[in-house]
Structure formats: C-alpha cells, structure tokens
Amino acid sequence: MNFARRTLIGIPYIWLLLLFLVPFGIIFKISLSDYAVSIPPYTPTLDLAQGWAGLRDFLSQLDFENYIWLSEDDLYWKAYLSSVKIACISTLLTLLVGFPVAYGMAKSAPEWRPMLMMLIILPFWTSFLIRVYAWIGILSNEGFLNQFLLWTGVISDPLQIMNTSTAVYIGIVYTYLPFMILPIYATLERLDGSLLEAAIDLGCSRTKAFWLVTVPLSRAGVIAGCFLVFIPALGEIVIPSLLGGSGTLMIGKVLWEEFFSNRDWPVASAVAIILLLLLVVPIMLFQRNQEKAQEAEG
Amino acid sequence: MKQFSWFNATALTLGFAFLYIPMIILVVFSFNDNRLVTVWAGFSTRWYVELFQDEAFLDAAWVTLRVAFSSSTIATVLGTMAAYVMVNGGKFFGRTLFSGMIYAPLVMPEVITGLSLLLLFIAIGLDRGVITIVLAHTTFAMCYVSVVVSSRLVNFDRSLEEAALDLGCTPFQAFKLVTLPLIAPAVISGWLLAFTLSLDDLVIASFTAGPSATTLPMKIWSSVRLGVSPKINALSTILILLVTIGVIAASITSKRSIARALRDEQMADQSA
Numbered sequence: 001m002n003f004a005r006r007t008l009i010g011i012p013y014i015w016l017l018l019l020f021l022v023p024f025g026i027i028f029k030i031s032l033s034d035y036a037v038s039i040p041p042y043t044p045t046l047d048l049a050q051g052w053a054g055l056r057d058f059l060s061q062l063d064f065e066n067y068i069w070l071s072e073d074d075l076y077w078k079a080y081l082s083s084v085k086i087a088c089i090s091t092l093l094t095l096l097v098g099f100p101v102a103y104g105m106a107k108s109a110p111e112w113r114p115m116l117m118m119l120i121i122l123p124f125w126t127s128f129l130i131r132v133y134a135w136i137g138i139l140s141n142e143g144f145l146n147q148f149l150l151w152t153g154v155i156s157d158p159l160q161i162m163n164t165s166t167a168v169y170i171g172i173v174y175t176y177l178p179f180m181i182l183p184i185y186a187t188l189e190r191l192d193g194s195l196l197e198a199a200i201d202l203g204c205s206r207t208k209a210f211w212l213v214t215v216p217l218s219r220a221g222v223i224a225g226c227f228l229v230f231i232p233a234l235g236e237i238v239i240p241s242l243l244g245g246s247g248t249l250m251i252g253k254v255l256w257e258e259f260f261s262n263r264d265w266p267v268a269s270a271v272a273i274i275l276l277l278l279l280v281v282p283i284m285l286f287q288r289n290q291e292k293a294q295e296a297e298g
Numbered sequence: 299m300k301q302f303s304w305f306n307a308t309a310l311t312l313g314f315a316f317l318y319i320p321m322i323i324l325v326v327f328s329f330n331d332n333r334l335v336t337v338w339a340g341f342s343t344r345w346y347v348e349l350f351q352d353e354a355f356l357d358a359a360w361v362t363l364r365v366a367f368s369s370s371t372i373a374t375v376l377g378t379m380a381a382y383v384m385v386n387g388g389k390f391f392g393r394t395l396f397s398g399m400i401y402a403p404l405v406m407p408e409v410i411t412g413l414s415l416l417l418l419f420i421a422i423g424l425d426r427g428v429i430t431i432v433l434a435h436t437t438f439a440m441c442y443v444s445v446v447v448s449s450r451l452v453n454f455d456r457s458l459e460e461a462a463l464d465l466g467c468t469p470f471q472a473f474k475l476v477t478l479p480l481i482a483p484a485v486i487s488g489w490l491l492a493f494t495l496s497l498d499d500l501v502i503a504s505f506t507a508g509p510s511a512t513t514l515p516m517k518i519w520s521s522v523r524l525g526v527s528p529k530i531n532a533l534s535t536i537l538i539l540l541v542t543i544g545v546i547a548a549s550i551t552s553k554r555s556i557a558r559a560l561r562d563e564q565m566a567d568q569s570a
Contacts, residue, residue: 012383015376015440019436023414024414101314105310122541122542128498129498129515136522137336177317235410242523
C-alpha cells in the first residue's frame with residue numbers, strides 16, 4: 001500500500017470517524033450521565049484521564065437512570081407512539097397523492113418528461129423552511145383556505161386547521177412529495193408496456209391490468225418512496241413546531257425542547273439514542289430493499 | 299398506451315397545483331402593501347426595501363453564504379475522494395465501516411446529527427461559531443456528494459485511466475487529466491447539492507452555531523415562530539427566484555457537459 005493511496009483513503013475516513021462516529025459515542029456516554037446545574041449541564045461519569053481506575057469507577061456507577069425516567073414518564077411513550085402514527089399516516093397519504101402523479105408522468109409524452117421532472121425537483125431545491133412557512137398563511141384562521149371556503153359558502157365559520165394534526169399531515173405530505181414521486185416514476189417509466197398490452201389482449205380490463213401488472217411491478221419504487229418519506233418524517237421537528245399545536249407530540253420536537261428549553265442534556269441524549277433505535281429497523285429494511293432492487297436490475 | 303387520458307391529466311394538474319400554489323401565493327403576497335399578509339391592499343415593494351435595510355437579515359445572509367460556500371467546497375473534495383475510494387479503492391481495513399459511515403448520515407434525523415456534533419464540540423472545547431457550522435455541514439454534505447459522484451464513477455470506463463497510466467502518467471496526473479474532466483458534471487452537481495443543503499439547514503445549524511453566529515434559516519425560524527410577516531415573504535421570493543435560476547442553469551449546463559463527456563468517451567473508444 002503506497003503513501004498516495006493511504007492518504008486518499010485516510011483523509012475522508014478519519015474525518016468521518018472524528019465527526020460522525022465519535023460524536024455518537026459521546027451522545028451515548030452523556031445519556032448515561034446525570035443532570036447537573038453547571039456548564040456543560042451534566043456530570044461526566046467516564047473519566048478517561050484516570051485510566052483503569054476511571055473506567056472501573058464508570059462501570060460501578062453505570063446506571064440507566066435517564067432511560068428508566070423516560071420509560072416511567074408517559075410523555076415520552078406518547079411522543080414516540082404518536083411520531084410513529086403520524087409518520088405512518090402521512091406516508092400513506094403521500095403515497096395516495098404521489099402515485100397518480102408519478103403514473104401520469106410516466107404516461108405523458110416522452111418530450112414532456114424532462115420538463116415534468118424538473119418541476120418535481122424544483123421544490124426539492126427550494127428551502128424546506130420556506131415551503132412549510134407558505135402553509136401558515138394558507139391554513140390559519142384568517143388564511144387563504146378559510147377565506148376561499150367562506151367566500152364560496154361551503155362553511156359559515158372558519159375551520160381550525162392550523163395548530164392541529166391535520167396541518168402537520170398536510171405539511172409532511174407537501175414537503176416530502178418529491179421523495180415519493182421520483183422513485184415510483186423511475187420504476188413506472190421502465191415498465192415494459194407490452195406486458196400491459198398482453199394482459200389486455202388476454203381479456204383483462206384496463207383497471208384489472210393496472211392492478212395485476214402495473215402495481216406489482218412498481219413495488220420496488222413504492223417501497224423506496226415510502227421509506228424515504230417515513231424515515232425523515234419520524235424525526236421531523238420543523239413541521240410539528242410550525243404547523244402543529246401543543247396537542248401534536250412528536251419525538252423530534254420533544255428532544256429539541258428538552259435540549260433548548262429545559263437544558264437537560266442527558267435526557268435529550270437518551271431520547272436521541274431511543275429515536276435512533278426506533279429508526280434502525282426501517283433503515284435496515286430500506287437498505288435490504290435497495291440491494292434487492294439493484295440485484296434485480298443487474 | 300401513450301394515449302391521452304383524463305385521469306392522467308387530472309392527476310398531473312392537481313399534483314402540480316398542490317406543489318406550486320402555496321409558493322405562488324407566497325410570492326404574490328410579498329408584493330402586498332399590508333402588514334397583514336393574508337389581506338391584499340395593493341402592489342408595493344416596501345417589504346423588499348425594509349428587508350435590505352435590516353442589518354440582522356443581511357448579517358445572517360452573509361454568514362449563511364460563507365458557511366455554504368466553504369462547507370460545500372470542502373465536502374466536494376472529501377466526498378469525491380470517498381467516492382473514488384468506494385468505487386476503485388479495492389479492499390482495505392474497515393471498508394464496511396467506511397461505507398456505513400457514508401450512508402448513515404443520509405438517513406440520520408437532523409436532531410441526532412446536530413446534538414451529537416454539539417456534544418463533540420463542547421467535549422473538545424471548540425468555540426462554537428461559523429467554523430463549527432462549517433465542520434457540521436461538511437460532514438453530512440460530503441456523504442451526499444460521494445453518493446452523487448460514485449454513481450457516475452460506477453459507469454466510468456476505467457480503461458481510459460489505465461491507458462493514461464500506461465502512457466506514463468502518474469496516478470495523480472491520470473486522475474487530473476482523464477478521470478476528473480469526465481466526472482466533472484457529477485462533481486459540480488454534488489457541489490450544488492452540498493451548497494443548497496447547507497443554505498437550507500436549520501436544525502444542525504441551530505445546534506452547532508452557538509450565540510455568536512446566526513444563519514439565515516435560524517433568523518427566518520425565530521421570526522416565523524412569532525407569526526407570518528411580509529418581510530419573510532419577500533425574502534422567500536428572492537430565495538425561490540435564485541433557486542429557480544440556479545436549477546434551470548444547472549440543468550442546461552449539465553445536459554451539455556454530459557453530452558460532451560459521452561462524446562469524448564466514445565471518440566476515445568473509437569480511436570483506441
């Protein structure tokens with residue numbers, strides 16, 4: 001192994017070790033320490049400078065106090081469960097909105113497709129915060145949606161949408177829609193049209209052919225899209241903070257408040273560790289789905 | 299198969315209306331001569347004037363640009379190196395860990411990345427400010443860059459590089475003269491992606507910024523939490539306009555350079 005190769009591998013490797021892996025160790029360590037009124041606001045429990053004695057000290061004092069506290073306070077349970085629920089429902093809603101759009105794109109004339117692709121990608125490049133902000137003006141009590149509905153006479157009193165879970169669902173569907181559309185579109189576009197024709201020749205109706213041929217063949221894209229929405233939605237913080245009210249509990253928001261408002265770093269770290277454990281399963285499943293899709297291609 | 303159907307047309311119209319109407323409303327009402335954002339009171343550009351007189355916003359914009367420019371540049375160098383190692387690096391100790399560390403930040407919730415980096419900076423006693431935001435942004439952006447660049451490197455014909463080596467180039471010269479020009483479109487789009495991700499980021503910047511530095515998203519966040527403000531509409535309009543120009547320009551140049559790179563590769567193949 002020569003010097004140039006070692007440098008090439010070494011620099012990004014060390015960067016990621018120091019700024020990605022080591023910080024995780026620190027989170028884990030602090031999640032085991034105790035809250036203290038000091039700067040930084042925790043008592044370190046592992047003192048590496050003391051060598052073996054320090055390590056023995058650490059192991060004898062090792063406690064999962066913060067985790068026990070999390071499991072006893074039902075705020076955290078509720079926050080975890082409601083994050084999972086909100087992420088599941090909004091993933092489903094995004095699929096319902098995204099699939100027809102992806103289908104329509106795949107069926108459009110080929111010369112239109114680059115243009116449509118660009119129109120899907122453009123919002124993705126636009127600031128996330130701004131796209132969420134846009135909905136405040138639409139959903140609030142004096143907002144455009146209520147103004148419009150009052151004007152058409154559908155409702156006589158403004159609807160309370162802002163600061164409810166409905167607003168959070170709308171926000172998540174809106175911001176993550178491109179992540180759902182793009183992978184589904186990618187599989188639908190590659191779909192062999194002659195298979196559909198064969199099904200129709202063999203006596204299927206168009207609708208039946210759609211359910212028996214198109215849907216199963218687009219499965220890889222649908223699964224990828226669902227994970228791409230579900231995983232970030234679970235840890236979402238901006239949308240519930242801006243659009244949701246105090247009634248919408250999400251774990252990302254709890255972590256943020258625990259850290260910035262309560263300044264309880266050990267508990268915030270413990271919340272982060274559990275959020276990570278919650279995410280490991282969907283992330284592993286996603287990885288396996290991607291590998292399978294790649295194998296099927298190659 | 300390719301016939302026009304009402305279902306598809308409706309799906310596309312509704313889908314794109316859903317994506318674009320909120321942004322159109324945002325842009326239109328940035329020219330509203332009323333402090334109440336949702337009530338139209340005639341055309342005015344006063345919010346743009348007020349925005350450009352607001353020192354706090356200008357400062358934040360300057361910090362954001364500096365952070366985005368430096369972090370995306372470092373991330374592009376590191377990410378390209380990482381991509382090269384992943385695709386052409388062969389076997390080395392801890393390769394699985396390396397690829398895990400490349401992919402993990404892509405799916406990591408921002409709150410966790412932000413919190414873990416902040417705890418690191420405090421543990422090593424680094425003063426928080428522009429530098430810590432740059433370090434944080436570089437770390438997650440390099441992973442995006444490396445994914446973009448490696449997808450190009452996989453399709454890259456390695457025999458061209460080998461030919462350069464046979465003809466007496468050093469490995470570095472071969473990379474600079476052959477590989478880099480051919481993967482340049484991917485490197486540029488990686489840089490653009492890193493730049494936008496950094497411009498956009500609120501959560502990781504909030505954790506790692508400390509009291510001395512405020513980025514534009516942090517400034518928007520703190521003023522939006524107090525309610526809608528026409529000044530934010532004006533700022534959003536400017537940002538949307540910049541992104542639109544950027545995306546269109548990037549797609550035109552990348553289309554051209556991809557075509558050129560393919561042509562060069564084919565010519566090299568033919569003459570070989």
